[in-house]
Amino acid sequence: MSEALRQARRIVVKVGSSLVTNEGRGVDAEAIGNWCRQMAALAHQGLEVVMVSSGAIAEGMKRLGWTSRPTELSELQAAAAVGQMGLAQMYESQLSRHGMGSAQVLLTHADLADRERYLNARSTLLTLLGLKVIPVINENDTVVNDEIKFGDNDTLGALVANLIEADALIILTDQKGLYSADPRKDPDARFIDVAQAGDPALEDMAGGAGSRVGTGGMITKVLAAKRAAGSGASTVIAWGREPDVLLRLAAGEAIGTALVAGTAKTAARKQWILDHLQIHGAVRIDAGAVAKLTREGASLLPIGVTAVEGDFQRGDVIAIGDAQGQEVARGLASYSSAEARLIARKPSSQIAGLLGYTHGTELVHRDNLILR
Numbered sequence: 001m002s003e004a005l006r007q008a009r010r011i012v013v014k015v016g017s018s019l020v021t022n023e024g025r026g027v028d029a030e031a032i033g034n035w036c037r038q039m040a041a042l043a044h045q046g047l048e049v050v051m052v053s054s055g056a057i058a059e060g061m062k063r064l065g066w067t068s069r070p071t072e073l074s075e076l077q078a079a080a081a082v083g084q085m086g087l088a089q090m091y092e093s094q095l096s097r098h099g100m101g102s103a104q105v106l107l108t109h110a111d112l113a114d115r116e117r118y119l120n121a122r123s124t125l126l127t128l129l130g131l132k133v134i135p136v137i138n139e140n141d142t143v144v145n146d147e148i149k150f151g152d153n154d155t156l157g158a159l160v161a162n163l164i165e166a167d168a169l170i171i172l173t174d175q176k177g178l179y180s181a182d183p184r185k186d187p188d189a190r191f192i193d194v195a196q197a198g199d200p201a202l203e204d205m206a207g208g209a210g211s212r213v214g215t216g217g218m219i220t221k222v223l224a225a226k227r228a229a230g231s232g233a234s235t236v237i238a239w240g241r242e243p244d245v246l247l248r249l250a251a252g253e254a255i256g257t258a259l260v261a262g263t264a265k266t267a268a269r270k271q272w273i274l275d276h277l278q279i280h281g282a283v284r285i286d287a288g289a290v291a292k293l294t295r296e297g298a299s300l301l302p303i304g305v306t307a308v309e310g311d312f313q314r315g316d317v318i319a320i321g322d323a324q325g326q327e328v329a330r331g332l333a334s335y336s337s338a339e340a341r342l343i344a345r346k347p348s349s350q351i352a353g354l355l356g357y358t359h360g361t362e363l364v365h366r367d368n369l370i371l372r
């Protein structure tokens, strides 16, 4: 596992409310400054880092002078809106101190459940990473109700790891990691240093939140590790105040609890595409494009497309067939069938002129393409 983290190129770091707001006392400049310094150092080493930060509700409550957490959803949402300003301001100023640009991304469950919005969120995050900017993500609390909530940011962290195919998810919390029982309640709890992500025994060990401001507790972290493993990302749960925790983890030091993913990243993502999505349409491609896909593992460009069949949206799975109609691959379309008809047989340099915008130069990006 330590080797896996040493080789990780893209990581998601999730920090919980109690750490971010110093147990509800207010945005913790020193703690956030420390993580920002480390994330900037990793980015300067060439790693791609995404931050998922909780703390909006806890900070909002403090700013509004509320001492107990309201039960009314609209009040929680109002607190989140107030507190998010404090989080954004702190991350922006701390990251810029260390020479890094930052960006705020607020997501809802519906954004990741909808195929088109999923692809848009993915492209935006990857573009931000390409621009050497650190995205700071939280749930868009103001517009969600209980039914469409991620519920907790551990889950959001895992979904973001799936979305951008991160190599690792690092969950920073107020404990050193996972114990065999909640250490706040059981002084004999045993520390777990490494386990397989998704092992059901972990779910029995993990309890709910122990602090006044945290929400999910350890159970949501264990489930997040299982979810992250679905796209091949391993998870580490570690104490957020451990000195240089991110730098040391990235250097391969064994800190916290490692929950190791069983399947390799690319294989896991491609299997997910095969398992979860129905085919919505098809394209035929010429012999040159078949050779590019099958021999070089290249993306499918519009220029190789000779026909577009059926009705599909951006983000749908399409079958890719050769001139004889034999399926050679499947993949997620970056353009709808209507757009694909306009750009088929055309060089990618003409996409912007033909559509007035582009979603990239590929009709199906190689990361989203599975050869049959």
Ligand SMILES: Nc1ncnc2c1ncn2[C@@H]1O[C@H](COP(=O)(O)OP(=O)(O)O)[C@@H](O)[C@H]1O
Binding pocket: 015, 016, 017, 018, 019, 054, 172, 173, 174, 175, 177, 178, 179, 180, 181, 182, 183, 184, 205, 206, 207, 208, 209, 210, 211, 213, 214, 215, 216, 217, 218, 219
């Ligand atoms: N098996 C366990 N090992 C460690 N912590 C546990 C366990 N079960 C429950 N917890 C509780 O989970 C808490 C961390 O979750 P939470 O309060 O939601 O933090 P965060 O705000 O970082 O998400 C710990 O403070 C601890 O009391």
Ligand SMILES: N[C@@H](CCC(=O)OP(=O)(O)O)C(=O)O
Binding pocket: 015, 016, 017, 018, 053, 054, 055, 056, 057, 058, 080, 138, 139, 141, 151, 152, 153, 154, 213, 214, 215, 216, 217
């Ligand atoms: N979106 C919420 C996050 C709630 C949450 O999951 O908190 P935590 O369990 O501390 O990670 C907020 O910013 O307050």
